[in-house]
Amino acid sequence: MEQVKKQHHSSKIKYYLSTFFKEAFKRPLELIIHPISGWEDFKYDKTSKRWVSFFYLIMMIMAVIINKTLKGFVVGGGNIKDFRLFNTILTIILSVVVATIANWCVGSLFDGKGKIPEIFRVINYAFFPYVWLSIIATIISNFIGTDELMYYNILMGIGTALTIWMMFFGLKGVHENSFGMNIINIIFTIVVIAIIIFVILLFFTFMERILSWIYAVYNEIKIRYF
């Protein structure tokens, strides 16, 4: 009886591991290799998983942190004085959120079929190549000299390029856009991102003024009546 239970337990781990491998590695790889049909399945056969998208969002943060803190001296590492953990996390999460919202806005204007969760998943799935390649590159960067820098640069470059590749076809897939339409979509998304950032900054300067005004009124009352 005990043996059976144990066996069951180990098979469960096995099952989880194989599912993890399938969802977090095989599927994104398929999406890279089959950019058209892969993303169609992504949308209609619901081959994506929510936990994978969150996993890669977290992994993206991890990858950036690992790269900033652990990269070799020859690629500019060894100096983590300017590294801010909180800022790094916030920047990545906020940029994903802002990009999702901006793309959804543009998508709805141009008759895109994508919904917010889908766009969010596309962006996070697209981090897949960058995450793993940058982690590999970071490890390698500790064992190279300056004349071998190209290995690091090539790995990082491929990671970035594949991420852009996945994002492009992913957004094309979920919005069911044509190739040209998708380019226009992305250009407008960038513009909208800029507008959103502008509005946020405007909001904060406005808030700052209101606060200073409240403070001035408070001071005025305090000095006048107390």
Added chain:
Amino acid sequence: MKKVIIILWSLTITILFFGQMILPKAAYIYTPDGEDVSSAESLVATKSIDSSNLTDINGNLVSKNYTFGSLYDVADDEEHIYICDGSNNQIVVLDQNFNYLTKFPEGDVTLANPQGLYITNQYIYVCDYGHNRVAIFDKNYQLVQEVLTPTDVVFEGYQFRPKKIAVSRTGRMYVVAEGINEGILDFNPDGTFSRFYGTNQATVSGWQAFWLLFTSEEQRKAQGYNFGAALLNLCIDQDEYVYTVSSPTAGSNFIKRLNYKAQDVLNRNGYIHNDGDLVTSQNGQTADPSIFVDIDVNEDGTYISLDRVRGRIFAYDFDGNLLYEAGALAALASDAALNQNKLFQLPEALCYFQDKILTVDSKGRNLIVFEYTTFGQLVNKATHLYRENNYEEASKVWEEVLTLNSNYLLAYAGIGKAQFRQGDYEEALENLKKGNDTYNYSQAYKQYRYEKLSKVAPIILGVVLLGCVALLVRSFIKNANEEKKEGDM
């Protein structure tokens, strides 16, 4: 909703905490990140010689006969110091103890607003600004030659107004003149004009070029011409390379080292650009970049340059590393304990003199003498040894430097280089990392990697080989067994 608000507020806090760069006050040195950290004092103003304390050899004050006017330049040979007094139209000669010897010219020969000086073994070259000539005197202070406006067609209608001069070993004169945008005037030893030299190229940024597309012909005329950055001063080193300093409109590379073909060959391998202060803002306002008004170079290839904006002397080694900085403008000095006489009002020129640095001030009307502290002497010694490729000796000196100033990253790099050459790779890597010397770090790391790998590689190879042999034997036995089975059947 609560979370969103928290996130947004934390964003404001991060925006508010963006740092401001504030001008450093006391002695400082820049780190590779462009941050200023305090350093030990390297040069101190020990003497200020003005009309009130200028004495002759017998110790009598000379202020009855002569008082300093606006001093524009200072130069020296082995024995004497020559000061160019622009408002009294005189060249003043002091001995090496800063006693007044004489002044010239006298009699018929006069100077008018002399601006620049250069001393060779035989002659004294004076930029006679007001008389549109370069006057050449011998060491008996007699006029022997004058270089007038060049007769070339290019100079038609031009008044030659020389400001600064440097002379090569062969007697070629390099003159910086006012109103000339083509570069340095290069004169043959006989005084005939040879060529323009070391021109600063006029550049148009991408943004300017973009706007030029939308401007009409008249608008462009109204905007005026875009000239290359003006040359401010020059000096010449023992290998006949000409060092020039340009106005900061050049954007960067204010200091240049020109070879005979006027190509810039200055090493810029320092932690930061050798353009003086790195300040971008000062109390919320944009600070001016350094304006170098004079430059001098010594035998070690160390060059010192004088910044007029903040009255600082910057010393760089031949590799472009900032060694130290010193001096201050009286208007900016916060430290009341500093002797006001030993601060700059409007610094004009500097030169190396023996183991001191001399500067002159046109507004303060004085000659300020800087001497090295122990720290400065040690840095100079180490730089000298390093220049002679004597890494081991240099590293000993660098260690002494570090006891005086542990912020001095260059010293770590120096020690690391010596350890690398001695084969002490692990220590070297640590010091080179501290000294931010990527190139030597990489070299040392490769040696270190090779050393480690050569220890491990035979074992790995052996294991792999054994594995291969084992596999081979196994398959061989298997094969044999199968054959045997077939045979049995």
